[in-house]
Amino acid sequence: MAKKRTTAQKQRARLRQQQRAAEALPKNRADRPGAAPSRRSTRRSSARWSWIAVGVVVAVVAGMIVLSLNRSTPQSTDRGSAAAIAKVTNVPESALAKVGIPKNLPTIPHLPAGTPPVLQDGKPVVTYVGAEYCPFCAMERWPVVVALSRFGTFSNLRTTTSAANDIHPNTPTLTFHGATYTSDYLVFSAVETHTNRPTSNGGYTALDPMTPEQQRLFETYDRQQYTGGTDGGIPFVMIGNLYAWAGATYNGDTLNTYTFDQIANLLTDPSNPVGREILGAANQITALICDLTGGRPASVCSAPYLQQAQKGP
Amino acid sequence: MSRVARWVPPASLILSLVGLGASIYLTIAHFTSPNVLACPANGTIDCALVTTSAQSRFLGMPVAVLGLVWFIAMTALCLPAAWSTEHRLVHLARLVGSIAGVAFVLWLVYAELFLIGAICEWCTVAHVTAFGLFVIAALTAPALLGEPPDE
Numbered sequence: 001m002a003k004k005r006t007t008a009q010k011q012r013a014r015l016r017q018q019q020r021a022a023e024a025l026p027k028n029r030a031d032r033p034g035a036a037p038s039r040r041s042t043r044r045s046s047a048r049w050s051w052i053a054v055g056v057v058v059a060v061v062a063g064m065i066v067l068s069l070n071r072s073t074p075q076s077t078d079r080g081s082a083a084a085i086a087k088v089t090n091v092p093e094s095a096l097a098k099v100g101i102p103k104n105l106p107t108i109p110h111l112p113a114g115t116p117p118v119l120q121d122g123k124p125v126v127t128y129v130g131a132e133y134c135p136f137c138a139m140e141r142w143p144v145v146v147a148l149s150r151f152g153t154f155s156n157l158r159t160t161t162s163a164a165n166d167i168h169p170n171t172p173t174l175t176f177h178g179a180t181y182t183s184d185y186l187v188f189s190a191v192e193t194h195t196n197r198p199t200s201n202g203g204y205t206a207l208d209p210m211t212p213e214q215q216r217l218f219e220t221y222d223r224q225q226y227t228g229g230t231d232g233g234i235p236f237v238m239i240g241n242l243y244a245w246a247g248a249t250y251n252g253d254t255l256n257t258y259t260f261d262q263i264a265n266l267l268t269d270p271s272n273p274v275g276r277e278i279l280g281a282a283n284q285i286t287a288l289i290c291d292l293t294g295g296r297p298a299s300v301c302s303a304p305y306l307q308q309a310q311k312g313p
Numbered sequence: 314m315s316r317v318a319r320w321v322p323p324a325s326l327i328l329s330l331v332g333l334g335a336s337i338y339l340t341i342a343h344f345t346s347p348n349v350l351a352c353p354a355n356g357t358i359d360c361a362l363v364t365t366s367a368q369s370r371f372l373g374m375p376v377a378v379l380g381l382v383w384f385i386a387m388t389a390l391c392l393p394a395a396w397s398t399e400h401r402l403v404h405l406a407r408l409v410g411s412i413a414g415v416a417f418v419l420w421l422v423y424a425e426l427f428l429i430g431a432i433c434e435w436c437t438v439a440h441v442t443a444f445g446l447f448v449i450a451a452l453t454a455p456a457l458l459g460e461p462p463d464e
Contacts, residue, residue: 046455053451057415057444061422068426158361178361197430205428 084264085157088142088174089149091267091279093303096146098270099279100305101287105250108243108288109228111221115241118217120187124292128176129218130235131194133163133204137235138173139252144237145174146267146282150300151289152183159260163196163204168253172260177207185293186240189214193234222246239285240292250281316456317396325391325449332442333388335435336380339364342435343377352434363433368424376421380439383414387446404457411450414443 118125128144130137138161145154157179162171176190191214194204210218221227221244222236233246254274255263266275283305290301300306342350342364352360363369369376389395390407398404418440425432 046459047452050451050454054448057419057447060419061444064419064423064426156361195428197428 081261084261085159085174087264087267088145089154089157091146091149091282095268095270095275096279096283096286097303097305099276099283101283101308102276102280105280105284108239108245108249108284109226111226111238111241111244117241118238120189120213123183123185123187124240125187125189125238126240126289126292127214127217127238128188128190128235129210129214129222130176130190130192131204132160132175132177132192132207133166133194133196133198134234135162135166135168135171135256136248136252137192138162138168138171139248139250139255140235140237140281141173141176142252142255142263142278143250143281143285146278147285147289148181148183148188150286151185151293151297152181152188155180155182160196162256163198165198168256171252171256172258172263173255185296186289237285239288242292243288248281249284250277252277317453321449321453322391322393322396325396325446326388326393328442328445328449329384329388329391332439332446333381333384335438335442336377336384339377339435339439340375340381343369343375350433350435357432358434359431360433360435363425363429363431363436368421368428371417379417383410383417383443384439386410387414387443391446401458404454408450408454408458411443411447415447418443 118127126148130141132138145157148154157174158177160173160175162168162173164170175192177192179190181188181190189211191210192207193210195207197205199205217238218232218236221238222233223231226244227233227236227246229246235248236244236246238244252274258266258274263274263278266272267278269275270279286300287306290296290306293301295301338350342360350360350364352358364377371379387407387410390403390410395403395407421436422440425436
């Protein structure tokens with residue numbers, strides 16, 4: 001009973017309020033009877049739209065989360081530990097010396113004599129163009145990182161895998177995306193152009209754009225006449241103005257049967273075929289870089305097994 | 314007299330300041346190293362991956378800086394004086410700003426889930442506060458931008 005009285009009182013009060021509001025309308029609106037209730041309903045309608053807008057945002061976010069959880073596209077997920085990355089950048093000299101430069105490694109093509117020097121800040125440049133989805137880039141980064149770590153220091157190196165939907169799927173590797181490299185002897189100019197995440201049109205999502213200089217070197221020297229491989233093939237590696245190749249320099253077909261941490265551990269075990277392949281390729285690249293830096297630093301380049309390596313033209 | 318509930322100005326100001334703090338942190342990380350972010354890297358959550366991705370820039374501008382500028386503006390628009398002002402433009406700016414902000418957040422969430430494949434905790438703090446500001450701005454807009462009250 002008390003509730004009913006209260007409701008009736010409320011209704012009467014609201015009616016009085018509406019009447020007062022109608023009386024208080026400006027003169028130019030006097031010809032709009034019922035303007036006050038209409039205004040209130042407009043506000044109520046606006047409030048409804050506000051709630052709808054909030055609901056739409058919530059629904060869109062919820063929808064995206066559900067879709068991403070149910071996505072069937074396989075994702076590359078192998079993430080190695082920081083300790084494992086440190087093993088790759090600090091391979092013991094004893095392990096490298098034990099492997100030397102195996103005879104079965106392919107000869108790296110020399111660039112023609114007279115190729116203009118590739119310099120940055122007065123230092124020779126080692127250029128790398130690759131992509132995270134690319135399995136042969138995944139293989140080649142291992143020896144490249146091992147070799148370059150003898151001439152300088154990487155920071156922010158991270159791990160990834162090659163694409164899950166390509167040959168040698170999910171090959172564990174490092175990525176140069178977001179990494180930096182400092183050296184007293186050379187500059188390492190690297191770019192990862194795409195991620196390992198497929199797009200709906202059969203490609204992969206774009207990552208870092210090439211700098212104009214990387215683009216120039218890639219377009220000029222990643223040609224069959226120089227690399228012996230397909231035009232524009234990746235990974236493309238160019239050691240200053242001396243050597244260039246496209247593809248992996250060793251057989252890394254079995255890498256994807258290991259985890260990142262397992263491969264990193266194998267780099268101290270030259271008796272294992274995987275460790276031997278990577279260390280051998282790293283030594284070959286080291287020798288090419290020594291050729292570029294004029295044998296500096298001597299602590300690296302004076303190793304007897306590097307002296308026997310191929311030299312420029 | 315204020316036309317919004319008493320909790321609205323302090324709540325919106327707190328959200329703005331939390332978002333501002335997160336965006337300052339992300340901006341510092343952007344200009345120093347992503348490794349300064351206290352954030353695990355376990356596959357699903359990986360701040361460094363998100364903050365160094367191609368999507369960490371929008372039209373050439375670092376997203377962290379855009380977020381910082383946006384939160385500075387929203388903090389100003391969520392001060393108690395801004396809520397109580399009669400200047401319609403201030404309330405309109407808050408509403409438009411919050412809509413633009415939440416639209417950008419939707420793009421960033423899409424990028425994290427579908428393009429990058431990882432979530433950044435600190436970015437999520439900024440996203441949630443931006444969404445909270447949008448909710449407040451949207452729900453108070455009818456009272457602030459509609460006809461003046463009857464009484």
